[in-house]
Amino acid sequence: MTMNESNYLHYTVDDYAVDPSFRKWCLSEGETGSAFWETFLLRHPEKAEEIEAARRIVLGVDQHFASREASPASIESHYLQTLKTAQQRERTIKLKRQKLQFAAAITLLIAAAISFTYYTFSSSDESSLLVYRTDYGEQKTIQLPDSSLVRLNANSKLIINPTWEIDSLREVWLEGEAYFSVAKKPAHHTKFVVHAQELNVEVLGTQFNVNTMEGATEVVLDEGKIKLSKSDNTETITMSPGEMATFSVSTRRITKKQVNPQLYRSWKEGYLTYEEARLSEVLKDVQQTFGYTIVVKDSLLLEETISGALSSNDLDSLLIVLKDIIPKISFTQNDQQLIVTKKK
Template sequence: MQFEGYTTDDFVMDACFQEWVQRPTRESEAFWHKWIVEHPGQQQAIADARSIIEAIPFERKIMPAHKANQIWTILENTITAQTIARDKTFFSEISVKKQADSFIFNMQKIAAGIAGILVVALAYFLLKDWTHTNKYTTAYGETKKITLPDGSVVTLNANSTLSFAEDWSGNMLREVWLEGEAFFSVVHTASHQKFIVHTDDFLQVEVLGTEFDVSRRKNKTRIVLQSGSIKLNISETHEMNQTETSFLMQPGELVEFNEDSDRYIKKKVDPEIYSSWKSEKLLLDNTSLLEITQLLETNYGFDVKVIHPELLQQQVSGSIPLGNTDILLQYIAQTFEIKITRTGNQVTVRKMQTTK
């Protein structure tokens, strides 16, 4: 069986294992956890291999779609040509002598080897011309404005990463990969190029020209459409059966996909509330303290401790300026009428003491 007898080095070099460690999915998580339980003797090798892979700064290379199609066509044509040649040789060899058979067989091996070298060489020259990947990352509490190759503008929220190919020439897809949150202002090109935002293995946003906010935090992905229209493609897995769900969103709609439950919700909202962070302010509309603490953790890297859990259900409406973290914490405390103390990265929330 595959993977049995693997050493630490074998796991490190295995593409399937690397994909699980770097970009785990529900299916790969289920497979490897089951495999580890069934092969307890391999647990140490797997743990060591994971540590090695996680310590290596792998860089994701994005191949433009037209390059992938070009290489695939060449490989497909080469395989087809070799298959035809092999079949013709097979039928013609029936009537020749054994010595001739041996000669032809050797020539075939040489020809196949040359053809293989040519294919690899051609693929190399095409692959080396891959467009390099541009990668932008924001720190806790930082936002960044990025102009894409087509002139579209992305505002990247705190603790987020955006990756995309440097070359968007021709009619190829405009694709970006997002981890975290960003607001997109996408231009409509004359050639009607699709613009696709990849958030994970289960959801992608497809647009032509529009403005929208995408947030990918932990196991939830949220899309809020401000203007134009977008198409959502969601892959859902139920009992190992994968289904594809696609639908259009209209301005003012929010869709949130929960990866743990494989469910999504769709509702009408005020888009400005979800994109107000671009203007360095936080709009609150019956926003709970629980949501605020989650924001402090994901966007600012705080470790939040709530002494009185009942406070988390408290809701308020209003506006809070973003920017300086200490001033932000003061505004949150005043708005929710609570006491907040900060020691380094630790934030403690408790009830306001009342004086008699």
């Protein structure tokens, strides 16, 4: 059957995602469909963002179904069902997909991926999902059904499906930062997977820190061994204790280096530890932990370095110590704005 380009010009992200020809192209099936969509994309670059958004939905859902070893008929049925559910949830919160910028579209896709996984093999509705949140300056310790412990840092969110323990996979979704102490499952050898932005962290029993910062996801391994994989399965690495892996959203690559894990888990004990860290890095942590907008009057101050421990529970205490370490700086608080200046 001949495919007409005009039929696809008014498609939304969801329309593309359910179109059989488009899905085959995303999954590299069928030469005819591939040629059509490649040509369509060249002729209509204004549709590139919507097509990329739909492609990631297709790839993400296909990866999830493949891990469940579902039959082709089951995949087709659940795919359409879960997409319909995600559409209903998006309409409820009145998301206007047409006006999304590219970065916002990525955020939407992450939320959609969560919706797909939860609704695919579960009859529970949205109200049955377990969502743990922390405010700015707040931390929580969460015990999961398998006795694994999660320490959730400030301004973070952890989501789990209540039925996850009886499934073949133990999965959680993280936005923000958390420290995981994962319980081993010797009887069933079920995997534990943390989904953090576009990175999947797979473990059997270990301790590690995950931080989904702006533009990147950092994973620091304390003990044991974990495997990291990108959501599109194009790259997989294993980590050993004392290593930090960073996934960059812009380059879509994972880099790895040796670090001192204590520096990345000290927030659990109520302080942030630094070794020759730039002030710019410290201020990012202040913004993430306390929710203040940072305004720096002199950009040269950002190059100042510090070594030491700062409070992660009390902003006033943090600023007092920081001024002792770098005497030339001054701080002014104005509502939720923190103004950094150089002393005259």
